[in-house]
Amino acid sequence: MSKLSDAVKALINAGHAKPGYTRASADVQPALINFASSAKEKKVGLPAWVTLSTAVSATLNCPEAMTSIFHLANSSDSQRAPVQNAELIREVGLKCISFNGIPRSINTLGAFYGSLPSDVASSLSTATTREYTAANVEARKKDGLALWDQVYLGFERKLLDKLAQSHPDLPVHIINGHYGNLLSDPRGKKTGANVGRVLTSLVAIACLRSQTGVGPQVTSHVFGLRKAYENGDAHAEGQEPVEGGEWLASNDGNIWMLENIDKLVNVICCGEGTTFAPGMRAKL
Template sequence: MKGEAKLPLHQEQQKPDATKSSASSPSTSTSTGDKRRRRRNMSKLSPGLKALINAPFARPGPCKVVKGAAVVGDLFRGIAKEARGRGVGNRAWLAISAAATFTLNSPDALSILHGIAAAERGGSQTAQVRTAEFIREVGLKCISFNGIPRTINCLNAFHASLPRDITSKLTTEPSRTLKADNVEAVKARGRGLWDSIYAPFEDKLVDKLGTSHPDLPVVILNCHYGPLLSDPDGRRGVGRVMTSLVAVASLRAQTGVGPQVLSHVFGLRKAVDDGSFRDDLVVEDGGEEERESEEGVKWLAGDEGGEWMLKTVDRIVEGLGGSNFAAKL
């Protein structure tokens, strides 16, 4: 209209729409407030839910050394002495003892075990570091038999129990990272370990697992046997024989999985049959205290050694208060 003042164009475009503003503002404010309240509510648990999570009957915490450190220490010293008397080396009895202890979820006992095993190796700082590294590798491999949570909790507590002059010398570089240029080699390495353990039924077993679920053999071979249970190239690992000892000890300690215990008892024997056990006899840069004897490994793989191994795990289970993994009958 004539004489009516007009706003400049840029001011007209910025002029607020009163209708829109009044209609949308309360809704937006309410929506934002609701989201904040929901976030606050979801970040808190009710006392009842927290109490149920931590209920004693659910055993929410780690296994405590109820019989006392001295008793558990005597248990591990006795195992070490028996192993020596049978020509079994330090790494073998330590692999069995550590795997059973990880399975029982007892970081306190791991700390005791480390002290005794390091003393058996001479007690030097180097011995303490190498013992800690070995226990950590055993714990990592226990993931394939016990699951991730127990290994996480035990390794965290074990690391915290070690003195600074030891932890400062532990390996910090990962050795199992999958890359485009090593995936096939890792898969082949895992399949090689699988074939060594389960021959002559290695292919038949893969087919049977695939019948249960098509991805079951894929996960077992490519997520466990490849990157975890077989040792990374260029790294001093647990070894073929020790991996079988870890498997037997873990499965025996958790109870309820007799068929798998049987499979890995035979898997230990296969390491002797195919000669792969010889790679475990001498440790690179390791002293005499880390050497395994051929006679000792062959004894462990035989009937008498197999019985000693299972009874040793049973003693550890009893010494730490009984199995807390599978349901009791």
């Protein structure tokens, strides 16, 4: 196999191209503590604030923040085992793929796993739950379309038609590849963590808000969160109650959520704006 020249390697790893992780500054831990404290005051439970802060951290390519979230979660609720918190964080990181793309989830989940205590890492589930088989493929596609319909109720078919105008396979991939096989939880899943209907909306909102530039999608998923409660999806069979979820779906909850996402973005990125798609730094 051919080798990259030193010049090519240097260009790939040039500082202006930001080739590595976003490092967590000393201000990140206090910001996360403040976020968790504010969530507690608003009666927003641990799964919700861990989901929001993890999705922000994954979007910004900051696995060190994810590790801080893990330790903060462990110290915040002694009733939850550390492995539960680790499973939740990595399931959120997986679902971030649907909004951020694959590379950041690969990198942040790998670094997060490497940061875990050995006893926690060795206790994480190793069973796959999303493999398509001849026996489950139609059910998974059906579940994906059902989740899509819940999120976009009132516009669900019109939006699919509009997406198909952009590319005929766009709605096919969105429904089957994301809503069916990733964003909806596999039926009968018994291992790892379940990030259900409400928490999945929180993942979407946190990722998209942290990216910037996708206001229409943020709006859609804020409405999607509201519809989870308005139409009863949040309380459907198999859905775990999310403490504070209904308040987060209100106007006051929306404002609190968006403002706190912005605060975390500002701290993780040291006030320089999102790392998701800001363009390259000017060469010095």
